[in-house]
Structure formats: structure tokens, C-alpha cells
Amino acid sequence: MPRLVVVSNRVAIPDPTGKGSAGGLAVALKEAFQAYRGLWFGWSGRVSAHPSLEPKLVDKGNVHYALMDLTPIDRQEYYNGFANRALWPNMHYRLGLSEFSRADYAGYLRVNRSFANALARMTRPDDLIWVHDYHLIPLAAELRALGLTNRIGYFHHIPWPAPEVFGTLPGSRELLRSIADYDLVGVQTDRDADNLRRGIVQEFGATQQGTDVVVLDGRRTRIKGFPIGIDVKGFQQVARRSPAHRVVAQTVASLGPRRLIIGVDRLDYSKGIPERMEAFERFLISNPDQRGNVTFLQIAPTSRSEVPEYASLSRTASETLGRINGALGEPGWVPIQYVTSAYPRSVLASLYKIARVGLVTPMRDGMNLVAKEYVAAQDPEDPGVLILSKFAGAAQQLTDAFIVNPNDKFEVAEAIRDALHMDREERIARWKRMMKIIEDYDVSWWADSFLKELGDRKGTNKARRRVPLER
Structure with missing residues (x-):
């Protein structure tokens, strides 16, 4: 050997x-x-x-x-x-x-x-x-x-x-x-x-x-x-465990009856985080009845902070976040929760599981394993919906996601609306087909x-x- x-x-x-x-x-x-x-x-x-x-x-x-x-x-x-x-x-x-x-x-x-x-x-x-x-x-x-x-x-x-x-x-x-x-x-x-x-x-x-x-x-x-x-079985096992981390408990408590949209990315200009925030802003403007009823959680650990382009991106993301939350927020509800901490996969798996929508919209990505992890973490009886950039490698495999152009905030906003309104039968059918793909083509x-x-x-x-x- x-x-x-x-x-x-x-x-x-x-x-x-x-x-x-x-x-x-x-x-x-x-x-x-x-x-x-x-x-x-x-x-x-x-x-x-x-x-x-x-x-x-x-x-x-x-x-x-x-x-x-x-x-x-x-x-x-x-x-x-x-x-x-x-x-x-x-x-x-x-x-x-x-x-x-x-x-x-x-x-x-x-x-x-x-x-x-x-x-x-x-x-x-x-x-x-x-x-x-x-x-x-x-x-x-x-x-x-x-x-x-x-x-x-x-x-x-x-x-x-x-x-x-x-x-x-x-x-x-x-x-x-x-x-x-x-x-x-x-x-x-x-x-x-x-x-x-x-x-x-x-x-x-x-x-x-x-x-x-x-x-x-x-x-x-x-x-x-x-x-x-990804390690599909391993990730599913982690997602099925009862979440003990305070971040998960606090997220569930703060949501109440609201539905959660989640994005998880390293802070990088290839991930399109400010553009994603603006697409969520467009969704709220076009669907005012959803204000106060849905929360977008963006987890974006910082990286390469010594490179000037990344420091500039961090400022842009913070400014975009402040503008949207200031303009659309209400007492007791913040449209976008933005976190720069890095969490272990046990916490991420639990957050994926409770999110009705996984918003994975990089401007360009080799594969993007967050998309696959989001699918693997879902409850088979009541899965969430994946919205995925056409420019992520994962879009070549996970064709039952909502495939969007991340440069078009109106298209992404419409996909968020459709994902939140999708009935359980269609969500299950789409999830099963995507699970078959990620199980057949896992990390092994x-x-x-x-x-x-x-x-x-x-x-x-x-x-x-x-x-x-x-x-």
C-alpha cells in the first residue's frame, strides 16, 4: 500500500x-x-x-x-x-x-x-x-x-x-x-x-x-x-442532537413565532454578503406584511483582516446592516442579526435545522459546502428551502434549490418570498432529491x-x- x-x-x-x-x-x-x-x-x-x-x-x-x-x-x-x-x-x-x-x-x-x-x-x-x-x-x-x-x-x-x-x-x-x-x-x-x-x-x-x-x-x-x-451521516447526527449551546437557545427564544432565514459565510467579497442584505431589504419592502414575522441571521466570521480589501468589505457590510435595520426595524424586532463569531459545526447544524430558508448566494464559489450542510441538517418531515447562487459549484448538483442570480436583488427577493410560502409537500420532495445527491457524492x-x-x-x-x- x-x-x-x-x-x-x-x-x-x-x-x-x-x-x-x-x-x-x-x-x-x-x-x-x-x-x-x-x-x-x-x-x-x-x-x-x-x-x-x-x-x-x-x-x-x-x-x-x-x-x-x-x-x-x-x-x-x-x-x-x-x-x-x-x-x-x-x-x-x-x-x-x-x-x-x-x-x-x-x-x-x-x-x-x-x-x-x-x-x-x-x-x-x-x-x-x-x-x-x-x-x-x-x-x-x-x-x-x-x-x-x-x-x-x-x-x-x-x-x-x-x-x-x-x-x-x-x-x-x-x-x-x-x-x-x-x-x-x-x-x-x-x-x-x-x-x-x-x-x-x-x-x-x-x-x-x-x-x-x-x-x-x-x-x-x-x-x-x-x-x-460533506460527511453527510456525521452532520445529520450532529443536527439531531438536542442543542445545548446558549446561542441556539437564545436564537430560538428570540424568534418566537417568527421564521428564520440563515446565511453562513466567511467574510469575503466573493460571498456577496452586502448584496444579500440588500436582497432581503428588497423582500421586506415588497412584502410589508412580512415585517416582524421573519428574521435574517447572517453569520460572517472575519478573515484576512490585514488585507485592505477585507477591511473595506467589513465597513461596507456594517454600513449596509445599519442602514437596513435603522430604516425597517421596529421595537422588539431587528430585520437582520449580524454575527462575526465563528461557531462549531454542532451550533451551525442546530441553527440550520430551525431555519426555514438557507440563503447561500455567493457571487462566485468553487463549491460551497454550507449549501450541502444546510440540506443535510433538515428535518425530513418539515425541511426548509435552499436558495442558491447559480455561480456556486453546488448549483450544478443541487438543482432542486431555488437557483438565483445573486446580482439581481429582485430575483433573490422573489425567491425568498416563494421559499417562505412553499407548501410542505413540495419542500419534502425537493429535499429528498437533494439529499440523494449529497449522499451519493459525499466526502468519502x-x-x-x-x-x-x-x-x-x-x-x-x-x-x-x-x-x-x-x-
């Missing part, structure tokens, strides 16, 4: 107290490590003036964790700079927010190179290497330059934009070329896969074999959709499908030393 080597920007070491809130990647990869002895390599989250060239090793039984510190300049250029101020906005189609710096790009390549140098010394010839997300796109090219011939896969968790969008970013050509050093590339949707394949063919004259494979300079790379799922299916294909030796590329990306 080969060893599984996972590489990601951040490494999630299990919390022995059980109090920590595991991120989506940690939950997903927990499934992958069930079948393999493993090594998880990446950034420790720490910044050190003089970090070691060798990772710190932490042994947790079946999985070993290898943690690399970054220098302050590494964090600024690699993480805050190129990854989150250039790549992230570009891949979410926010070209006006994408800021490119040659220094940041050099730092991004430098950190990938240092990760590759440290990782190469730890790998074995039969290891399966699984790289995750946009922080580490060039990692395979750096590993090939060091002589590694292992099967290397890459999963891209966020959208892959159309070639004409990605091509606006300086440095994009080199990054696109480095994709060909992976044996298997997974993305969230068929649309993302088509965007990536078209980019490689158009930019480099690569040939396409069959539906999924592109061939560039003799190297075959399979690019296809592997929509990520995602991990098993990707690793099975990555480990398939048919069509394996011949060993060939690659030149690393430009210094």
Missing part, C-alpha cells in the same frame, strides 16, 4: 480536546487518511524570523504532520500578496481587486520552491502526492525539477476562471504551464475543468485526448471535475474517487526531469 502525502497551505493537526472547529479540508482529508498511512505537509501558521529548513514533525498515529514556518516576508509576499491579492480575486472574477506585484510573485515561487526542497527529502518512490489549492499550483513543477517521478495530483478548491480572465494576470502563463506537471488535476465542476483545459490548449497548443486528458510536451494530464462533498466518494484515479498506473508519464519555474 503506497503512502499518501498531502500538501496544503495550512496543516490541521487534530485537537486532542475536541474543542477545535475543524476546517472543511481537515474534515475531507480525514476520510482520505482512513485508507492510507500518511504524511501531511504544509505551513504551520507560525511566522519566524529564522525558520528551520527542515519541518517540525508531529506524530499522530496513522498520520505524521510536517510543519514549515514562514518568515515575515514570505507570509507577506506568498500568502497575503500573490495568493490572496492576485490569485484569489482573479479566480473569483474580481479583476478590479486583483493586484499584481513582481515581488509578491517571486515570493510565491520562492515558498513553493522551499516547500518542494523540504518535501523531496521526505518522500518515498511509491508515495502518492496530493497537493491542495491555489497557494501551491507550481509545487509539482518544483518537485519534478528535483527529479521526483511520483504520481502527483492537485485539487483546486476554488473556481478556475475562463482563459480570458485568468490570462489577465501576469505570471498566469507560467502557472498554467506548471499544471502539466501533475498527473491528475481535480476541480469542483465540469465548467471549471473545461476552463482549465481550454486555457492549456489555447495558450500552448496542447492536444486533447478524449474528454479529460491534455497532452503537452509529451506529458499527459487528466483534468476533470470531482465535486467535493470525493476522496476515494480522486485517489483511485491518481493511483491508476495506466497511462503513467515517463520519468522526465523538468526545469523549474523561472527564478
